[in-house]
Amino acid sequence: MSLVVNVFNGGGKIMPSIIDLIIFFFPMWGILLLLLVFLSVTKPSTKKKGGEAK
Amino acid sequence: MTTPIIVFVIYMSALIGIGVYTFTKTKTYSDYNLAGRLNNKWVTALTAQAAATSGFMLLAMPGIGYSLGFGAIWIIGGILLGTFLNWAFTAKRLRAASEAMNAVSIVEFLEKRFVDNKGRLGIVSAVVVIFFMIVNASAEIVGTGKLFNAVFGIDMKTGTTIALIIVVIYTFLGGYMAVSYSNVIQGSLMFIALLIVPIWAIYQNGGLENVFSNIAATSPEMFVFLDRGDFWSTVSMITGGLGLGLIYFGMVHVLTGFMAIKDGEELRHSTSIAMVWECALLYGATFVGIAGKSLFPSISDPEQIFLVVSEHYFPSVIFAIFAAAVLAAILSSVGAYIIVAAAAFGANMIKRVISGNDEDVLNMKILRFQRIAIVVIALISYLMALQGGLVFTIAVFAAGGLGASFGPVVISSLYNRKFANANGAIASILAGGIVTSVWYYSGMSSYIYEVFPGLAASILTLWLVTKITGGPSPEAIERFDHYIAIYHSQKDL
Numbered sequence: 020m021s022l023v024v025n026v027f028n029g030g031g032k033i034m035p036s037i038i039d040l041i042i043f044f045f046p047m048w049g050i051l052l053l054l055l056v057f058l059s060v061t062k063p064s065t066k067k068k069g070g071e072a073k
Numbered sequence: 074m075t076t077p078i079i080v081f082v083i084y085m086s087a088l089i090g091i092g093v094y095t096f097t098k099t100k101t102y103s104d105y106n107l108a109g110r111l112n113n114k115w116v117t118a119l120t121a122q123a124a125a126t127s128g129f130m131l132l133a134m135p136g137i138g139y140s141l142g143f144g145a146i147w148i149i150g151g152i153l154l155g156t157f158l159n160w161a162f163t164a165k166r167l168r169a170a171s172e173a174m175n176a177v178s179i180v181e182f183l184e185k186r187f188v189d190n191k192g193r194l195g196i197v198s199a200v201v202v203i204f205f206m207i208v209n210a211s212a213e214i215v216g217t218g219k220l221f222n223a224v225f226g227i228d229m230k231t232g233t234t235i236a237l238i239i240v241v242i243y244t245f246l247g248g249y250m251a252v253s254y255s256n257v258i259q260g261s262l263m264f265i266a267l268l269i270v271p272i273w274a275i276y277q278n279g280g281l282e283n284v285f286s287n288i289a290a291t292s293p294e295m296f297v298f299l300d301r302g303d304f305w306s307t308v309s310m311i312t313g314g315l316g317l318g319l320i321y322f323g324m325v326h327v328l329t330g331f332m333a334i335k336d337g338e339e340l341r342h343s344t345s346i347a348m349v350w351e352c353a354l355l356y357g358a359t360f361v362g363i364a365g366k367s368l369f370p371s372i373s374d375p376e377q378i379f380l381v382v383s384e385h386y387f388p389s390v391i392f393a394i395f396a397a398a399v400l401a402a403i404l405s406s407v408g409a410y411i412i413v414a415a416a417a418f419g420a421n422m423i424k425r426v427i428s429g430n431d432e433d434v435l436n437m438k439i440l441r442f443q444r445i446a447i448v449v450i451a452l453i454s455y456l457m458a459l460q461g462g463l464v465f466t467i468a469v470f471a472a473g474g475l476g477a478s479f480g481p482v483v484i485s486s487l488y489n490r491k492f493a494n495a496n497g498a499i500a501s502i503l504a505g506g507i508v509t510s511v512w513y514y515s516g517m518s519s520y521i522y523e524v525f526p527g528l529a530a531s532i533l534t535l536w537l538v539t540k541i542t543g544g545p546s547p548e549a550i551e552r553f554d555h556y557i558a559i560y561h562s563q564k565d566l
Contacts, residue, residue, distance in 0.1 A: 034296075042146070045150070054345060
């Protein structure tokens with residue numbers, strides 16, 4: 020069976036490399052990074068209205 | 074055979090127990106349709122995710138891992154991005170807006186947001202919601218048939234009948250509260266199953282390297298990200314996967330989950346719980362398929378690989394629990410579909426033909442009809458399910474239909490005061506639903522996923538019809554401003 024062009028896996032090696040695995044998990048670590056950004060942006064203010072610290 | 078039966082009987086008894094318990098707790102219309110807006114961050118996250126992912130996660134996703142291998146990256150990416158954007162940009166605003174307008178369902182929310190006094194928007198959206206929820210439920214019920222067939226060897230018809238009776242009983246009794254509580258158990262069970270099964274399957278295979286070398290020897294195309302052999306198959310895989318990210322803004326059963334949280338501020342924590350849960354399950358399910366390909370290279374139905382692996386490598390009691398997890402995944406969604414469809418029916422159709430001065434008495438009357446609607450909707454779904462088919466294909470069509478019909482309307486209702494009016498919303502919902510359905514039934518989905526033309530038609534129609542019909546009314550703009558004021562005051566607290 021011919022291994023058609025696999026642009027991500029290092030010139031057509033049959034076994035996936037560590038790079039392939041990192042790419043395969045990209046949606047997961049990418050989204051978890053986005054989540055961290057979201058959490059830091061939406062972090063509730065620690066100041067009361069008028070600027071007084073809690 | 075005895076052990077799985079005992080485990081299933083215990084599990085199903087627990088679900089009926091939840092139905093009976095929540096029946097005693099549901100005193101009002103809001104209790105029945107929105108769990109009284111009392112869900113905490115964990116219940117909200119698990120309810121929404123379990124309802125969103127359904128049998129897809131334990132049947133279709135391992136099947137995709139089995140068939141596509143690393144090509145599943147596009148589906149995983151699409152789902153994760155869509156899920157995240159929905160939680161981050163829709164959840165909190167919708168919670169605030171639905172409370173500001175005292176709406177207990179998405180259909181009721183749209184009707185009030187666009188000040189549709191004639192009720193046309195309510196009826197059109199209710200019909201579209203009910204149609205796609207029935208298609209969705211039928212896809213899931215097909216899954217129950219496969220499950221009972223694989224576990225007990227009984228025919229699909231008997232299996233689907235048993236599952237349907239259980240889900241109708243607990244949804245009928247406890248409404249959305251029963252769906253929420255049972256989804257917490259079901260979401261947890263799914264998480265445990267998809268954590269243990271792939272790890273154990275890879276271990277049994279002698280480690281990940283052995284899994285990969287077995288696959289490399291027989292199916293090296295499994296490691297290809299991009300190329301599926303011919304141009305259109307590749308395009309279909311990529312657009313189909315990424316297109317799944319576009320359906321979430323219109324998934325009415327998930328949006329209902331956002332509305333039911335007690336404190337909108339807790340939604341940021343729910344987002345974290347939901348995303349970690351989703352990542353773990355998607356990769357767990359895919360690796361069940363990949364390890365399964367190495368262990369059982371030629372099974373006839375890839376969507377059964379989770380069950381095949383579980384049965385082969387675990388004692389019968391554990392296998393039965395994992396099989397119950399599959400049932401959990403399916404029932405969690407079917408319950409949500411049915412209650413959301415029945416709520417659309419009750420709030421937007423029955424409300425127009427029943428009259429009364431006392432709102433509580435009126436709502437209790439509507440509830441009685443809604444309970445009858447639950448049984449009818451379940452029966453129609455059951456009859457559709459008897460035709461069989463692939464869970465994945467039917468489920469992504471129904472999800473695409475919901476996404477294309479409601480996504481643009483929901484987003485514009487929350488973010489822009491002038492982009493849409495009631496006429497535009499009606500036209501957009503119809504255009505999205507019709508274009509998606511025509512595209513799917515004409516077989517064009519083999520080239521491009523139906524959500525793309527559906528969404529394009531929906532957005533264009535929303536904008537154009539709103540413009541032609543004179544834009545939103547002053548009352549609709551006022552309602553938007555009122556909700557925005559409440560939303561910002563909650564943020565500032």
